[in-house]
Amino acid sequence: MRVRYLLREVTTGLRRNITLSLAVMITVAVSLTLFGSSLLVRAQVQEMKDFWYDKVEVSIFLCGDISDSPTCAGGEISEEEKTQINADLEALKPLVETIYFESQAEALSRFKEQFKNSPLAETATIDQMPESFRVKLTDPTQYAVIAAAFAGRPGVEDVVDQRQALDRLFRALSGLQTLALAIAAVMLIVTALLISNTMRVAAFSRRRETSIMRLVGASNFSIQLPFILEAAVAALFGISFATLSLVLGKIYLIDQNLATTFTFTTFIGWDAVLSVIPWMMLAGLGLAVVAAGLTLQRYLKV
Amino acid sequence: MIRFETVSKMYKGALRPALDDVSVDIEKGEFVFLVGASGSGKSTFLRLVLREEKPSSGTVWVGGKDLTRLSGWKVPALRRQIGCVFQDFRLLPNRTVAGNVAFALEVIGTSEKEIASIIPNVLELVGLEGKEDRYPNEISGGEQQRVAIARAFVNKPAVLIADEPTGNLDPETSIGIMKLLDRINKIGTTVVMATHDVAIVDQMRKRVIEIDGGKVVRDQSRGVYGMGA
Numbered sequence: 001m002r003v004r005y006l007l008r009e010v011t012t013g014l015r016r017n018i019t020l021s022l023a024v025m026i027t028v029a030v031s032l033t034l035f036g037s038s039l040l041v042r043a044q045v046q047e048m049k050d051f052w053y054d055k056v057e058v059s060i061f062l063c064g065d066i067s068d069s070p071t072c073a074g075g076e077i078s079e080e081e082k083t084q085i086n087a088d089l090e091a092l093k094p095l096v097e098t099i100y101f102e103s104q105a106e107a108l109s110r111f112k113e114q115f116k117n118s119p120l121a122e123t124a125t126i127d128q129m130p131e132s133f134r135v136k137l138t139d140p141t142q143y144a145v146i147a148a149a150f151a152g153r154p155g156v157e158d159v160v161d162q163r164q165a166l167d168r169l170f171r172a173l174s175g176l177q178t179l180a181l182a183i184a185a186v187m188l189i190v191t192a193l194l195i196s197n198t199m200r201v202a203a204f205s206r207r208r209e210t211s212i213m214r215l216v217g218a219s220n221f222s223i224q225l226p227f228i229l230e231a232a233v234a235a236l237f238g239i240s241f242a243t244l245s246l247v248l249g250k251i252y253l254i255d256q257n258l259a260t261t262f263t264f265t266t267f268i269g270w271d272a273v274l275s276v277i278p279w280m281m282l283a284g285l286g287l288a289v290v291a292a293g294l295t296l297q298r299y300l301k302v
Numbered sequence: 303m304i305r306f307e308t309v310s311k312m313y314k315g316a317l318r319p320a321l322d323d324v325s326v327d328i329e330k331g332e333f334v335f336l337v338g339a340s341g342s343g344k345s346t347f348l349r350l351v352l353r354e355e356k357p358s359s360g361t362v363w364v365g366g367k368d369l370t371r372l373s374g375w376k377v378p379a380l381r382r383q384i385g386c387v388f389q390d391f392r393l394l395p396n397r398t399v400a401g402n403v404a405f406a407l408e409v410i411g412t413s414e415k416e417i418a419s420i421i422p423n424v425l426e427l428v429g430l431e432g433k434e435d436r437y438p439n440e441i442s443g444g445e446q447q448r449v450a451i452a453r454a455f456v457n458k459p460a461v462l463i464a465d466e467p468t469g470n471l472d473p474e475t476s477i478g479i480m481k482l483l484d485r486i487n488k489i490g491t492t493v494v495m496a497t498h499d500v501a502i503v504d505q506m507r508k509r510v511i512e513i514d515g516g517k518v519v520r521d522q523s524r525g526v527y528g529m530g531a
Contacts, residue, residue, distance in 0.1 A: 212406075
């Protein structure tokens with residue numbers, strides 16, 4: 001099969017069905033953008049998990065003179081109780097990796113740092129800040145062990161697992177990813193139907209050529225190849241648009257916007273974007289070729 | 303070259319068979335007229351040779367191959383040995399004379415260089431030298447049919463099938479086409495031509511197979527169109 005002949009067939013085919021070809025390109029572009037985005041959201045969640053699970057701590061907040069939880073009925077925590085908690089934590093090694101005691105002064109400066117853009121930072125005073133033990137676990141999922149040992153103990157106001165707060169965020173992001181993936185799946189189905197219909201129209205508008213091709217003994221493959229290439233080329237245009245929109249999204253949405261605003265966490269790098277592109281190409285081309293091939297089986301039989 | 307052994311063809315939903323227990327043997331290099339009224343089964347006969355249809359019963363042999371057992375992917379190879387010409391020419395309007403002939407070679411993967419060397423010879427054979435660059439709508443019906451014949455013959459097929467090739471042409475032009483088919487036959491190609499044209503059949507004095515109601519009612523060498531004429 002000659003290259004020039006194929007090129008001519010594909011370009012005339014695309015031009016003849018320009019509206020349908022454009023529709024295929026657009027649906028491929030939109031569905032693959034969604035598909036790629038959902039993969040990137042997943043990569044982002046993974047990125048944040050790697051980043052944060054290393055840093056999360058279990059905080060054991062201690063009773064101060066303004067605490068009002070029932071376990072603080074005895075007022076401010078005594079020095080003996082603090083020593084006891086520290087000793088018990090030490091006993092839990094190696095599950096407990098590090099223990100850090102945060103004083104009220106440190107708590108205040110951390111609070112001010114976190115809320116530096118908020119009027120709250122101005123009004124906070126040192127005696128509103130709780131003392132706490134910051135405990136880092138070798139296995140962050142074993143939070144329950146710490147909670148069981150220290151929650152409800154006299155002098156302990158509360159045991160908080162930062163990981164649980166993060167998990168809520170991650171669950172929300174995963175939900176977003178599932179939604180994007182679901183919409184992408186629906187769009188991909190629409191795309192497949194559209195490609196199938198485009199092929200039907202293309203096969204019909206070129207039935208004269210294909211009937212002659214059959215008569216002179218062209219193989220099934222060589223009759224169908226120009227049509228399949230036509231679908232593949234349209235899909236490639238869509239893939240390019242989708243790739244471009246992901247790249248632009250990475251530059252403008254992530255790098256120039258999110259990353260400068262939310263400096264406390266990391267965002268996906270170019271390696272994540274690059275690793276998503278082959279999957280988009282595979283999905284787009286595979287879908288186009290399979291949908292076109294199946295349709296042509298029906299409409300271009302020898 | 304072509305052998306039908308007790309071939310019947312019943313189309314789905316039809317009341318009677320299009321071909322009914324037909325046995326015919328056509329030798330290599332023969333020129334055969336297939337005559338009969340419309341709906342008699344001529345076209346079904348040709349479609350069976352091309353393996354566009356399979357017989358309901360019986361066996362069709364073409365070039366020593368049993369078409370009822372030929373697997374689908376070998377059908378293109380079969381059709382490369384069979385050239386086809388139709389009443390309505392079936393040319394591609396957006397291609398020139400040379401382009402239409404070249405199309406048959408392009409789709410089976412012949413190299414551009416080879417095509418360039420074959421085309422002038424074939425166009426000369428059919429008497430179209432100098433019209434390579436004309437489009438089908440710029441030439442006469444007779445010339446269009448010559449293009450179709452050139453396209454059918456360009457692969458040097460063993461068999462040429464012509465389904466009423468003169469059906470749309472005036473008698474004088476038809477004679478030219480018949481001479482051309484006769485020349486192709488003399489080169490060694492077996493020609494099977496379905497026709498209604500009494501004058502041509504009577505004039506050519508070739509073998510005549512008459513089909514009526516799906517049955518072969520006459521098979522006569524050096525025959526004429528009408529019975530007993």
